[in-house]
Amino acid sequence: MTAPTASTPRTTAVLLLLDLPRYLSRHDGAELTRALNELAGSPELSTTGPRWWSAFDEHARHVGRLRLDATSPEAPQGLHPGWEWALAVCAADGRTRQRALAAEALPLGEHPLLPLLVVRCSDWAEPVRATARAALVQVLAHSGPAELARAAAMAWSCEERQRGEDAVRLVADHLTEAPPELWQRLFTDPDHRIRRRALSAAIALDRCDTPRLLRLATRDPDAVVARSAAEHLLGSLVPPGAAAPVTPGAEAVLRRLLASRASAVRAVTVTVLRRARRPDLAEPFTADRSRQVREIARWVLRSHGQDPAAVCRARLARPGAEITPGAIAGLAECGDAGPADAADLLRPHLTHRRPAVRAAVLQALGTMRPPAVTTAELLTVMERDPASRVLRAAGPLVEAAASSVPRRRLEDLLAPGRPAPLRAQAARIIRATGTWERLEIDLRLLHDADPELAAAARCDIQAWGRSASTRYARPTDGRRQVFLALLPAAATVLDDWDLRPIRSLLDRPGTR
Incomplete structure (x- = not known):
């Protein structure tokens, strides 16, 4: 069991112990009692969020009151009274829960346990709900801003439950005149869902x-x-519909x-x-x-x-230090800026000192219609520009025209000794040229010296085996011989499941 709702080791430990089988052993009961006693009065209990209390309610349902043999060496001094009440109010038996909610049984001094009282307002048993609502009204009447904030957060977290609106209504009656300290606590809650709900409530109440x-x-x-x-x-x-200009404020x-x-x-x-x-x-x-x-x-x-295009053109005429990626993209996105005009303004910034600007220029030139940069230029940039951002911008543009790129050029970029990001991008471009080129380059890279490139090849072979092309396409006889030559080495890396679609294709007659 995992406890994603807990935020500290001690609160996590409590949920883990509560999640044990229904009948706790003496040792487990002692551990749970000790963990609860350590948590009582600690600062972390006062900052525990609604999700943890909901999980506590769920996990504690079948624990009941802990009864340990006082003569056992494992028995602690006794369970803290507040936790005695908490386990009783979460018990599986409705009569036990209702008795714990009676006015004389409420732990009025145990403010951190207030969320459990809120949870019981959405209980599945009507008598328990009625008793919990009456108890919550009594407790909220004497609660300060901190307790009221905890009650509001818990009520909002239960709002989507069946019958969860009762607690929301009861807490809302106290928010109208609540002091600013309450709203400050809610607006600084670590849970963004509580802050969202608090803002909605504050706006509705004009607070x-x-x-x-x-x-x-x-x-x-x-x-x-x-x-x-x-x-x-x-x-x-x-x-x-305002008619007057905005004020200085x-x-x-x-x-x-x-x-x-x-x-x-x-x-x-x-x-x-x-x-x-x-x-x-x-x-x-x-x-x-x-x-x-x-x-x-x-x-x-x-x-x-x-005219926004004129504004964008004027901005690119400023000194290079003032040019940003947004300025580059802004001009490219202007529909009324002609491609030739925009390209002439953008090209000088291909040598900008900032990689983000150079990448934005490539992206802008490549997405124009027609493209204002050739595949050969993109390959040259990939080879010469060491910035990874530039490579990530140029690579997809080359992939879109992969079938027209000379294979020898791509093999050169993939050669050992080239930078690893460049080799990885070259492999992706080769894969984009066709299904059989993809399989061949993956089989060749399975034993590459770069472990990341080899791992990527293995993952892509697995994806290739699930693609539709493996079911309907046929390799030529020449390519089939290439695959047969690569298969023995591949078998030392791939398992039978990965090799099955490849062998199935190689067993079929191909085309010349």
């Missing part, structure tokens, strides 16, 4: 001010949280959002620039590193009668 939304939009690592915060903030700063917020590292935040912010009538702020983003942002920026410029 999010501009500074908080701006922090979430610019700092939260989850793209959904950041984008949602940005969208709500932009809706208040630049409402739809709103413009300052716009600039903060435009500087976000999250492309989703930049995208929604650039979109708003259209109704804000600020194409000047959108112009730099025609060279953004995100294609989506570039497309939106061009749309904003066109909406205001400006």
Whole structure:
């Protein structure tokens, strides 16, 4: 059993022990009691998330109360009262769970155990649910921001359960007037799903001010949280149908959002620039590193009668140090920039000092229609440019025209002594020339000195054996003889399952 919901060794150990067979041995019971006692009162218990408590509830269902022989040398001093209640409230017997939820049995001082009370609000037994709801109302009435935040996180995690909405409703009654500390705890929860739900609740209750939304939009690592915060903030700063220009304060917020590292935040912010009538702020983003942002920026410029292609051409006329991959891609994506015109602007940057820019130039030239770079030029770049990014950009372009590349040229790039990335790319291009060329080069590379190249060849042979070409195609007699010569050496590496489709083809008569 694995415990992906636990975050520390001690919480993991508890779930592992709970997952043992229903009837615990004396030794296992002692180990579980010791693990629970060590966890009681520890800081990690207060930071354990809803997923762990759900797993605890599931695994503890058949454990019941631990009963150990007090005279046993393995017996600990006794199970912590809070854990006694936790095991009882998760018991398989509904009457046991209901008794644990009675007012006089609630461990009111054990705040970390509050999630289990929330879980019982969605219990499958109606009497248990009713008792749990009454108990939760009583506990929440005397809970501080930390406890209320834990209850809200647990209730949201149970929302998709059958009857899970009861706990959500009870907790929601306490969120309207909750102090800012509660929202701060929820917005810094390590689980992005809790932060998403907290933002939704805060917006619905109008508990999010501009500074908080701006922090979430610019700092939260989850793209959904950041984008949602940005969208709500932009809706208040630049409402739809606004007739007046944006205020200086709103413009300052716009600039903060435009500087976000999250492309989703930049995208929604650039979109708003259209109704804000600020194409000047959108112009730099025609060279953004995100294609989506570039497309939106061009749309904003066109909406205001400006030509994005002219903007992109002017940008490439600047000093080379200011050129970025986004600027290269931006010009190539402009539909109204002629291929010849764009190619003339892009080619000088094939020698740019930054590999990312050189790779972007190759990608832009190769994707033009018709392509503005020849296969021979691409092969030369692959051979001479040591940057792996450039090789990754040129390789697929050559693969698209693999059948027209001289085999001798590719064999030269594949020769021992060449850089490993170049050899690997040359092998991929040869495989793209045809099904029999693919099989031949894979069989030859099985014993290559480069272990990665040999492993890739073996994996590709396995994929080749599952392809449709192995069922309908026939090799020529000449190529069949080549395969027969390579097969003995291949048999020392491949197993019978991999060799079966190859031998099946070689047993069939071929074509001349």
